[in-house]
Amino acid sequence: MVNVEHETAPEALAFRDEEGNVNPTFLASVSEAIADGNAENLRRLAAPLHEADLGALIEALDYDDRPRLVALLGSDFDFAALTEVDDAIREELLESIPNANIAEGVRELDVDDAVYILEDLDEADKAEVLEQLPPPERVALQRSLDYPEDSAGRRMQTEFIAVPPFWTVGQTIDYMRETEDLPDTFYEIFVVDPAYQLIGTVPLDRLLRTKRPVKISDIMNEDQHLIEATDDQEKAARLFQRYNLVSCAVVDEAKRLVGVMMVDDIVDVIEEEADEDLKALGGVKGDEELSDTIWYTVRSRFPWLFANLVTAIVAANVIHLFEGSIQQMVVLAVLMPIVASIGGNAGTQTMTVTVRALATQELRRSNTWRIIRREVAVGICNGVGFAIILGTVAVVWFGIRDLGFVIGLAILTVLSVAALGGILIPLTLNRLGVDPAVSSGPFVTTTTDVIGFFAFLGIATLWFGLS
Amino acid sequence: MVNVEHETAPEALAFRDEEGNVNPTFLASVSEAIADGNAENLRRLAAPLHEADLGALIEALDYDDRPRLVALLGSDFDFAALTEVDDAIREELLESIPNANIAEGVRELDVDDAVYILEDLDEADKAEVLEQLPPPERVALQRSLDYPEDSAGRRMQTEFIAVPPFWTVGQTIDYMRETEDLPDTFYEIFVVDPAYQLIGTVPLDRLLRTKRPVKISDIMNEDQHLIEATDDQEKAARLFQRYNLVSCAVVDEAKRLVGVMMVDDIVDVIEEEADEDLKALGGVKGDEELSDTIWYTVRSRFPWLFANLVTAIVAANVIHLFEGSIQQMVVLAVLMPIVASIGGNAGTQTMTVTVRALATQELRRSNTWRIIRREVAVGICNGVGFAIILGTVAVVWFGIRDLGFVIGLAILTVLSVAALGGILIPLTLNRLGVDPAVSSGPFVTTTTDVIGFFAFLGIATLWFGLS
CATH class of the missing domain: 1.10.357.20 (SLC41 divalent cation transporters, integral membrane domain)
Incomplete structure (x- = not known):
């Protein structure tokens, strides 16, 4: 038997251990890279992480290491991770990041994630960040921020696909293939009239099963569930839960389509709501977190x-x-x-x-x-x-x-x-x-x-x- | 001013009032139709309802009216509504329905809903219902029922779309257009090897944005989140929550694809779990319901x-x-x-x-x-x-x-x-x-x-x- 020595590639470290916790070895490597100021190593470890895992990593790090991780990662830091950490940690971290970098970071995000990060900033910082954004992003964010706290308007995505009812399935698919600037994720397309009033929805699976010449108006669901942008997010959550929705149209007071709520945000709302009731019954404020001082x-x-x-x-x-x-x-x-x-x-x-x-x-x-x-x-x-x-x-x-x-x-x-x-x-x-x-x-x-x-x-x- | 008398169509009764409760007028009409044994009226009122609304209607009805509603609706009764009512009500109602009718009813359902209804029957009734089902449905249901209680296997749908990696986008879309027996709802398609091991997933929106000649293997996500069929449903819920999933592949111990879990089931799991903890802390059993005796x-x-x-x-x-x-x-x-x-x-x-x-x-x-x-x-x-x-x-x-x-x-x-x-x-x-x-x-x-x-x-x- 011949023993061949391989030049093995450094084994990829698993991010989570068996129990689903952050792998201590991985954590130690990250802490070391931060201590050494080794941006390259840090980037190799942390940049490929899913936003949820990056969030978990931030929570697992020592207090002082968190802002240094963000600084060392620079433009490779995915700001979406900030939507996955405790409020107290997010607020502390945001204070340590220059407003210009925050503006740079939230530009990349969906509107709902960007709003989630910006809404906790004090008014002066918020204004400064908004000022540094290009007008279209600024207007979209400002409009969401103008809705009341905990309203559907704050949690909606403002990018969606809306088509007229007289288009065919083929036209719609071609439109999606040729348009660059589509939303990141979507599960249904909306059918609107010229005044942008919602007249129907088409789930993507139905679009895929239907032959190209069929008209959109022939396959759309006409009875829709609607959320008003000013509705409380808990009301929206009940609607999702009752009718097993994955996404739902959000309309303004004139019933014009302005956004879409996604089920992943709703899952957070449901968890938050139950959490608040549970803590309240135990005599603890709903927003108390383990990271509080x-x-x-x-x-x-x-x-x-x-x-x-x-x-x-x-x-x-x-x-x-x-x-x-x-x-x-x-x-x-x-x-x-x-x-x-x-x-x-x-x-x-x-x-x-x-x-x-x-x-x-x-x-x-x-x-x-x-x-x-x-x-x-x-x-x-x-x-x-x-x-x-x-x-x-x-x-x-x-x-x-x-x-x-x-x-x-x-x-x-x-x-x-x-x-x-x-x-x-x-x-x-x-x-x-x-x-x-x-x-x-x-x-x-x-x-x-x-x-x-x-x-x-x-x-x-x-x-x-x-x- | 001329007063014209119109032959107005009978105004459709709204099912829910402003607060989202069952509209009392609607409820009264249903109770009346049940009291009169007027199956036609009842069908006109109740048959078009969404399963969630039909469930809410059943809960709002008097104790004795519930089995009579099911009997009068006959084959127009949507058994999916039984997944939306309190456990105690479902169990009582199932006892009043002949096993042959239960078999007829669950045949129409997705496997996860059918399992949800069957798992609470006693062994003799369960066997009798299963016996009356055609072999393919029976085998699918039996396989899910064989997984432990509260496991992912019990909550998964066993219908899904799996394609080989060498297919093109065009081939895949054509396959979906031509296949009759597709799942009711799906958000992604799975990519499998000949041994039915999962090698990737393609979200529907990506399929729709991609041109027909592109190969599936070029657009699939390779890093997937997997749930084992024997995993506890709470473990699955954490995965959905952490990575914002809408559906997730379920595999057996040989890592073969056997089903898919959907986010709407997960939403129920999360709510149930928080509910149990909340009640437990208050000294009440998690399964206590308002409908209990x-x-x-x-x-x-x-x-x-x-x-x-x-x-x-x-x-x-x-x-x-x-x-x-x-x-x-x-x-x-x-x-x-x-x-x-x-x-x-x-x-x-x-x-x-x-x-x-x-x-x-x-x-x-x-x-x-x-x-x-x-x-x-x-x-x-x-x-x-x-x-x-x-x-x-x-x-x-x-x-x-x-x-x-x-x-x-x-x-x-x-x-x-x-x-x-x-x-x-x-x-x-x-x-x-x-x-x-x-x-x-x-x-x-x-x-x-x-x-x-x-x-x-x-x-x-x-x-x-x-x-």
Whole structure:
């Protein structure tokens, strides 16, 4: 056997490891190239990356290495990667990049990505960047930026293919083959009248299956789903989700076609929305990110804890009322947190279901009463169950028979009230236009704590004839 | 002015009202048609609906009207609507439909939709339905059903277009124009070798922009993202999200192309996943739906409340230890729930952020230590803040100066421990392979309650020389 030594090409480093994390060896090579200021090596490693991977690389790098990566890559840095990183990281990074380079970088992007990057800049920087763009790009970006935050207009692409209905399939395909400046990606073409009003859409697969002489008007879908540019992005997301869309036309107030929303942006909206609700229920602001500073996090979490402190003090006042009873029968102090705790947890269960059903629009006027009845019935059933369990525990633990009745009655009361509060509080907040995910928690906890302490200590005071 | 009476066509009823809910007038007409057994009217109203709208209609109807709608519509009932309704409603409805009709109905569907409907049937019914299908459909469905639950194989479409690399664009377009049996919707075509291994993909827009004589191999994307049929659907969702895909090839263990996943299914997976985490954190099972019965809901919520009862009893035992101190100084009973409550809320904040970061894979081995340090630092900062606030409140309220020091020290302790528990508990559960969203809550609450009561009552006992 002959052993031949090959001049092997340097083995390409995989960007991600088995688990989908950034490969530590790859990361180390990048950090080294940055430390050495070796632009050539860095370019070889980072320039071919997909924008999502480049974004993940930026997030994985040390704080100080991020702006140096951008500087070293120069014009090879793909600004689309900035749409893939945490907000805090993007904002920090943009501050370190000269406005002229930002202008250079966003020129290459689709309008929706460029807007995503520019919208977080302060007004002065934004104006300076826009000024350095050629008029057509500047006008397109400015128009998108003029739409309200979180509106469909901010997330739409302004490049799309629109053809008149009397064209044939052949003409349309030839037009696409000969036009240089087509959008990067598209899944359907739009059919418009001379006033640019949308009259139909043709999915690309249908265009490909149809013979050249057929007219566009004969194969277009006439019933379309439309998004208005001023619509909230969540409304657009519901439409995509409901009708399984991959792209959707965006129109202005005169119903003229102005852009197209793509499903990949919608996927981000859906994830963001669920994320915000989840964090809000846990008492954390929706925009909190792992990359936030300690001080920012402290200030962001403080208000929720403070609201809960106020509710806890309200509940403590109820206990204060019954100090005499507790002094006479100190076991009440041992058991009272149990009553309040189960009440709080049951209230949270109902509240969670209600908040989610409101967000997904499953809870509607038509089924509200049915759901309220169901929740109260569930509360009463679990109330009876836990009254028996906890009543037995109390009797066995402290050997006082009547204590079982007292705590059982208190549990039944608090679980019924918890169910009612858990659904009525978010419903009411929602009707008042307040986000129920953010605000329901303290109200529900106050209700269950106050009712829990009051029911247990009050019933005990009466039953045992305490002062 | 002349008043002309027109013979107006009956105005088409809008299916949805302004808010996007099912239009009550439309619903009333449908209910009436069902009550009258008027199949013709019903068909006129319901048959033209999009599957999503038909699903919404079914959900809005009274319980008994649902199977009657399906029966009256007969072969005009679009079974795809069943993929758009709550699980509980689908299961009930399927029980009321004869297996022969189910077989008839699912034949018309894409494989992924058919699987979605069949997978919930019990084994006997499933076998009976499959038996009544023609062999090609049966084999395709059976193969998908053989993949594990929640795997990509269950959610893939098995119809796709695959061409050899040496074909030209023209040949490919002609093939699509002449083939009858193409998939309903597709966004890219796959390029395979003779062994059906995937060697590239061509997005439809690129096919349309390219001139007829160009070879497919010259325009295909060679670096593809692949999903294995046995992969969990959440893994597939991360891939779609990361790389902004609209469809993605699914391969078997021999890397042969077996299907394609579409982004609309992925959107559902992402929503479902966030939904499950959100509900789990609120102590509700992920599959709980508004349409569930009272008794099912009671049984589904009981275990969580029971787990919390156990943790509350553990915490009560701590209070039990200090009964003597409370009897001597009953104000401790008034203040102790405040300490436990703030600790619980702070622990929940950290836990929420941790659980979410684990789900979205933002929390990785590489940044775990940094995040633990950050959380503890946040806990200490908020601890100092609330120690001062609550200490002042206690002194002002009860006029005992030393009580301020005692409660302040207790608050600082519990908030530091809450931060540590809030991140270490979900991390540990995750390493042990337990879903942290479902199980962290009771552990975190027990920790904060026990530490809260112990710190406050313990420090008070020592400081004031009680019992």
